[in-house]
Amino acid sequence: MAQDSRASALKGVPETMLWTLYHRAAEARRPDTVLADPLAVELVEAVDFPFVERFGPAHPLVAQAIALRAGCFDAVVREFLAVYPAGTVVSLGEGLETGFWRVDNGTVDWLTVDLPEPLALRHALLPHGPRQRTLARDARDPAWIDRVDPARGVLVLAQGLFMYLRPTEVRDLIAGCAEAFPGGGLVFDAIPRLRSRRARRDRPRRVSGAYRLPPMPWRMNVADRPGLATAHPAVAEIKDVPLPPGRGPVLGLLTPRADRLPVVRNRRPSVTLLRFASR
Ligand SMILES: C[S@@+](CC[C@H](N)C(=O)[O-])C[C@H]1O[C@@H](n2cnc3c(N)ncnc32)[C@H](O)[C@@H]1O
Secondary structure (H helix, E strand, O other): OOOHHHHHHOOHHHHHHHHHHHHHHHHHOOOOOOOOOHHHHHHHHHOOOOHHHHHOOOOHHHHHHHHHHHHHHHHHHHHHHHHOOOOEEEEEOOOOOOHHHHHOOOOOEEEEEEOHHHHHHHHHHOOOOOOEEEEEOOOOOHHHHHHOOHHHOEEEEEOOOHHHOOHHHHHHHHHHHHHHOOOOEEEEEEOOOOOOHHHHOOOOEEOOOOOEEOOOOOOOOHHHHHHHHHHOOOEEEEEEOOOOOOOHHHHHHHHHHHHHOOOOOOOOOEEEEEEEOOO
16 A cells, blocks of 8 residues: 655645645544544555654644635535535545545545646545546646536535635636536635735745645635636625634634634635536
8 A cells, every 4th residue: 555655756736735634634533523534544544655754743723724624625515415416526636635435425426636646646545436537637727627517516626726826827717617617616715815025925834843835826815705706707606614613712712703803804714615607
């Protein structure tokens, strides 16, 4: 099962899929976890990669936040599948996310789109069944859109992806989905814009240990959300997706009240669901 050379060969943005997996697994190991994700734990144990040396000890707050973010996406998928049980979920930049196994209803059609090297590692580590298709493509290349039948209902997920793209690329992706998937939806997360000019520079971001996340050229404050409607006339609804309840003073107490706190309500990580008009 060891895939060390493939995992260790990942650099830059593709490597971040190991970082998010590592944190989701750390959270999933807790008896009081906010996200049951046994497969993430198995994956971290199966892949021969020096997680601790590379990323430092998993930060409990970061681990919980990443698991809550995944839980947020799961909730949107479950809502979608309640309406379209055999609908298509397209997961852009899916990395080693195990969301399919958390939400599978037995009839969903799931398409994973990721770059060739990360996707090869995913294939080597995870069993893909007949309802799980994969496509080694850059999500910015609209060719993946042709692989999706818009008639069965479509929900596009972009978890942990948009921040690594350029603003024009994010806009083009939103517009492409709005054009191709009438009645469909797109859910994505965003981190807030930074205040100081110095911090705004495209600098790698240090989170824990010596590891630095790659530069994040696209950021969005909550107050910027209405502007997403200008990406395409079919953007019919822009909805906040709140994080599920967490533990502790920050994610248990502060985050659920963030909307009532000045400054924080605008400058907070957010998850947004866009719904597209039917034709
Ligand atoms: C932070 S990881 C997120 C992985 C997963 N969604 C999660 O939340 O754990 C970013 C993922 O986006 C993928 N990615 C980066 N740029 C991409 C692009 N242009 N097209 C498709 N995938 C991309 C990377 O390979 C990686 O799997």
